Amino acid sequence: MSSTAIPGTALPSAATTSTVVDNIGVLLTHDSEKPELANAAIVFENGRVAWWGASADSPSADLRVDAHGGCVLPGFVDSHSHLVFAGDRSDEFESRMAGRRYEAGGIRRTVALSREASDEELLANASALIVEMRRQGTTTVEIKSGYGLSVHDEARMLRLASTLTSETTFLGAHVVPAEFVDDRAAYVRLVMGEMLDACAPHSRWIDVFCDDGAFTEEETRAIIGAGQARGLGARMHGAQLGESGAVQLAVELGAASVDHCTYLSDVDVDALAGSSTVAGLLPGVEFSTKHPFVDARRLLDAGVTVALASDCNPGSSFTSSIPFCIALAVREMGMTTLEAVAAATLGGARSLRLADVGHLRVGARANAQILDAPNYRHLAYRPGVPLVTTVFLDGVLDVVKHPH
Ligand code: NIG
Numbered sequence: 540m541s542s543t544a545i546p547g548t549a550l551p552s553a554a555t556t557s558t559v560v561d562n563i564g565v566l567l568t569h570d571s572e573k574p575e576l577a578n579a580a581i582v583f584e585n586g587r588v589a590w591w592g593a594s595a596d597s598p599s600a601d602l603r604v605d606a607h608g609g610c611v612l613p614g615f616v617d618s619h620s621h622l623v624f625a626g627d628r629s630d631e632f633e634s635r636m637a638g639r640r641y642e643a644g645g646i647r648r649t650v651a652l653s654r655e656a657s658d659e660e661l662l663a664n665a666s667a668l669i670v671e672m673r674r675q676g677t678t679t680v681e682i683k684s685g686y687g688l689s690v691h692d693e694a695r696m697l698r699l700a701s702t703l704t705s706e707t708t709f710l711g712a713h714v715v716p717a718e719f720v721d722d723r724a725a726y727v728r729l730v731m732g733e734m735l736d737a738c739a740p741h742s743r744w745i746d747v748f749c750d751d752g753a754f755t756e757e758e759t760r761a762i763i764g765a766g767q768a769r770g771l772g773a774r775m776h777g778a779q780l781g782e783s784g785a786v787q788l789a790v791e792l793g794a795a796s797v798d799h800c801t802y803l804s805d806v807d808v809d810a811l812a813g814s815s816t817v818a819g820l821l822p823g824v825e826f827s828t829k830h831p832f833v834d835a836r837r838l839l840d841a842g843v844t845v846a847l848a849s850d851c852n853p854g855s856s857f858t859s860s861i862p863f864c865i866a867l868a869v870r871e872m873g874m875t876t877l878e879a880v881a882a883a884t885l886g887g888a889r890s891l892r893l894a895d896v897g898h899l900r901v902g903a904r905a906n907a908q909i910l911d912a913p914n915y916r917h918l919a920y921r922p923g924v925p926l927v928t929t930v931f932l933d934g935v936l937d938v939v940k941h942p943h
């Protein structure tokens with residue numbers, strides 16, 4: 540995918556203070572009064588949404604971008620990714636497609652390779668994945684550690700991640716590393732002690748993989764509690780590999796999000812529905828592990844807030860594409876396209892407790908995308924097709940490619 544300017548459109552610089560995007564086929568703002576508008580325009584000023592309305596009424600601005608009838612929507616908020624790693628596990632993917640089951644232990648392969656990689660290699664890999672994400676409409680991304688699993692490497696990976704996003708998550712409790720398999724209690728103490736001390740300054744969040752082959756509920760409670768005591772917000776991986784108490788534990792601990800939710804009991808769904816914990820759904824994992832797709836309809840009908848994220852990682856879901864996740868959610872999870880798009884924008888923002896992204900109400904950060912498609916339904920209707928032509932990051936054009 541090349542990055543070239545739309546003919547006749549001047550590329551703005553940081554000095555450009557206002558931009559009007561007009562001739563929009565459908566503008567999706569998620570505004571409570573008027574969530575979407577046909578034949579619309581939107582104005583970005585000083586990095587924020589300043590106005591939106593009918594294209595015929597659009598005011599002038601320093602720069603004009605013609606959407607050519609395309610759809611404009613908020614940039615995607617990808618609330619779950621593991622971008623700091625080295626190495627390839629396509630062999631595992633292939634054997635899963637032939638019937639082998641996914642196991643948490645594959646994480647240790649990536650740990651071994653990532654520990655050996657230099658800062659430059661890790662950063663180059665993560666940056667390339669961010670570019671992929673951006674070209675597919677993602678403007679906010681959360682990045683977890685979890686492939687270092689030593690004090691030095693977890694802190695190193697979070698330091699690198701924090702150069703790419705402010706949404707960094709300490710996941711020292713991803714799996715017990717090979718050198719601690721005979722003394723997992725010692726590893727849990729390390730995570731809660733010296734490792735947390737080294738990682739907290741680079742992290743906004745703490746996460747634990749609470750599942751078979753990873754960490755128990757008791758260990759999870761202790762680790763999350765230690766992170767919260769240090770001022771980190773809580774997130775969890777739960778119910779990926781089977782039903783357990785992880786989802787109810789996430790609710791009890793006040794986690795902002797519990798992600799995967801592949802195997803849910805009715806009690807889990809009720810607990811989520813009565814809470815502010817978001818259910819993070821990661822259909823790239825189900826695609827890539829052949830576990831069953833989540834029945835999102837069941838969650839939405841119960842009133843659960845749902846986020847849709849990539850979980851981009853080399854083991855269980857090596858996709859950077861939110862449009863792919865939207866297509867899977869619509870095809871396999873019982874969501875309408877609007878619900879899936881909302882889960883990948885507003886839902887991601889709720890998962891990260893961010894108020895000014897994931898929508899385009901006046902005052903929001905001007906993080907938006909233009910599609911070479913008349914409406915957002917094309918995100919599922921045209922799976923695998925690169926529809927994003929333009930991305931704005933804080934009002935500045937970041938990705939532009941030719942429509943057609
Ligand atoms: O979110 N579930 C745990 N962690 C990742 C998988 C990581 C891996 O397999 O390398 C996930 O799916």
Ligand code: FE
Binds near residue numbers: 619620621776850852
């Ligand atoms: Fe994950």
